[in-house]
Amino acid sequence: MNSKHQSSPAPSRSVSQSSIIRAGSPLPVPVSYRMDCMSAAAKRYKYLRRLVKFQQMDFEFAFWQMWYLFTSPQKVYRIFQSRKQTKAQFARDDPAFLVLLSAWLCGSSIGFAFVLKLGFVGFIKFLLYVVFVDCIGIGLVIATFFWFISNKYFIKPSCRDQDVEWGYAFDIHLNAFFPSLVILHVFQLFFYHVLIRHDWFVSRLFGNSLWLLALGYYIYITFLGYSCLPILEKTQVLLYPLTILVLVYIVTLVIHWNVTVWLMDFYKNRVL
Structure with a gap:
């Protein structure tokens, strides 16, 4: 005889993980399940779609990253490692940093227009040049170059099934x-x-030293970005350009080349 209190059957093993997730579990989705199957094109689409959704961007966190890029860039890359564990990708999925960087580019371009005495049209030309050539254009070339060599030469033999995301x-x-x-x-x-802008040694020393500091910072932060990836090895070679940079810096002082004045003239001639 069947009992009234017959126990309910055990849940079927065929229940999908997505239905379990919809049940409201507070735990993050396992890395093995989350977005691993999402293609690079789908990730780019998701990222670009969020560019117009300012209310969903974490600007406070983006400001935090910008501050620590100056004071302790290692902390920024620890966040990238955490993102890999929680979202199955190293790359940012929040465009807030890019939006704030665009604001910095606009503000600094206004300063350049004032210093170089550019008109409104000259300011627009300068802004477009800085955004689409200096930042995006050169960035695409550099990112593609390092993406290629890191995947071809720096991947550990035990990690050949993984790669560095573009x-x-x-x-x-x-x-x-x-x-x-x-x-x-x-x-x-x-x-x-x-x-x-004066033709003094201290002028060249100060101006060229700022370029040395800026480019040295660029090389160092680039090195940190790749060295923090556990799938890469021998990333210390990315610091070798620092030696060349210092040698070029010394040469500019010896031959009386004021790099800042030369580039200011270059920018001005590009927009006139």
């Missing part, structure tokens, strides 16, 4: 570009007319 390579460029932007396109402007 989006992460571009994020490294943006991380390294931001401190250089502030040093060369903001801080440097305050000293251009009063010191740097």
Whole structure:
């Protein structure tokens, strides 16, 4: 005889993980399940779609990253490692950093327009050049180059089934570009007319030293970005360009080449 209190059958093993997730579990979705199957194109689409959804962007966290890129860039890359564990990708999925960087580019371009005495049309040309050539254009080339060599030469033999995401390579460029932007396109402007543009040794020393600091920072932050990946080895070779940079810096002082004045003239001729 069947009992009234017959126990309910055990849940079927065929229940999908997605239905369990919809049940409201507070735990993060396992890395093995989350977005691993999402293609690179789908990730890019999701990222670009969020560019117009400002209310969903974490600007406070993006400000935090910008601050620590100056004071302790290692902390920024620890966040990238955590993202890999929780979202199955190293690259940013929140465009807030890119939006804030765009605001910095606009603000610094206004400063350049004032220092170089550019009109409104000249300002627009300069802004477009800085955004689409200096930041995006050169960034695409650098990110693609490092993405290629890191996957071809730096992957550990035991990790050949993994790779460095191109989006992460571009994020490294943006991380390294931001401190250089502030040093060369903001801080440097305050000293251009009063010191740097004069034909004095101290002018060349100060101006060229700012370029040494900015480019050295770019190389160092780029190195940190790749060295923090556990699937890569021998990333210390990315620091070798620092030696070449120092040698070029010494040569510019010896031959009386004021790099800042030369590039200011270059920018001005590009927009006139």
